[in-house]
Amino acid sequence: QAGLTQPPSVSMGLRQTATLTCTGNINNVGNKGATWLQQYQGHPPKLLSYRDNNRPSGISERFSASRSGNTASLTISELQPEDEADYYCSAWDSSLSAWVFGGGTKLTVL
Amino acid sequence: QVQLVESGGGAVQPGRSLRLSCAASGLTFSNYGMHWVRQVSGKGLEWLAVIWSDGSGIYYVDSVRGRFTISRDNSKNMLYLQMNSLRAEDTAVYYCSTERVGAGYAFDMWGQGTMVTVSS
Numbered sequence: 001q002a003g004l005t006q007p008p009s010v011s012m013g014l015r016q017t018a019t020l021t022c023t024g025n026i027n028n029v030g031n032k033g034a035t036w037l038q039q040y041q042g043h044p045p046k047l048l049s050y051r052d053n054n055r056p057s058g059i060s061e062r063f064s065a066s067r068s069g070n071t072a073s074l075t076i077s078e079l080q081p082e083d084e085a086d087y088y089c090s091a092w093d094s095s096l097s098a099w100v101f102g103g104g105t106k107l108t109v110l
Numbered sequence: 111q112v113q114l115v116e117s118g119g120g121a122v123q124p125g126r127s128l129r130l131s132c133a134a135s136g137l138t139f140s141n142y143g144m145h146w147v148r149q150v151s152g153k154g155l156e157w158l159a160v161i162w163s164d165g166s167g168i169y170y171v172d173s174v175r176g177r178f179t180i181s182r183d184n185s186k187n188m189l190y191l192q193m194n195s196l197r198a199e200d201t202a203v204y205y206c207s208t209e210r211v212g213a214g215y216a217f218d219m220w221g222q223g224t225m226v227t228v229s230s
Binding site for chain 2: 035037039044045046047050051054056088090092097098099100101102103104
């Protein structure tokens, strides 16, 4: 089953802004938007954002999501060392009747 | 607080079976759809299956359909994954995760995962 496409790695400097992308199609990202998850090595993922730009309580406003067509984006502003992690997008695919994940983006804060 | 605790992982030979469990506490279990997601060491997340809050809807990824069966017991706050005909490529950490009914999103809570190793 086809997954979502994410760049394998992104590097940005401390206090800069990083934008991570996630490309799908009309049946998944383009339909109901993407969910974004953050994962530190050795730990389970953590929900950051859902349905384009909704944050669960407790998630910093530095994390904001958006969507343009079939591409979702996660923008992390004022990068901090603790933002260095793997980020995954996910979406329900209505044609597959399945959830699909992106391959993940490893964010490095320089 | 909410806890999801997976168990049942371990080492198993190819072709054998294993049943994973996910014990939920601190939430009204019957208000949540439940997912299984796995992760091969050093690799990305792979969604496996979801079961609706009342068990009336079940969906699988193609790679496990027909081999894995997701089920739940709302009276015991338990989620299960029966894995048959295991293959080396099923070796991974297996997580359970929640999807609150009507919330419009999934994967809001996760367990710590249980490791499954399929090897001869």
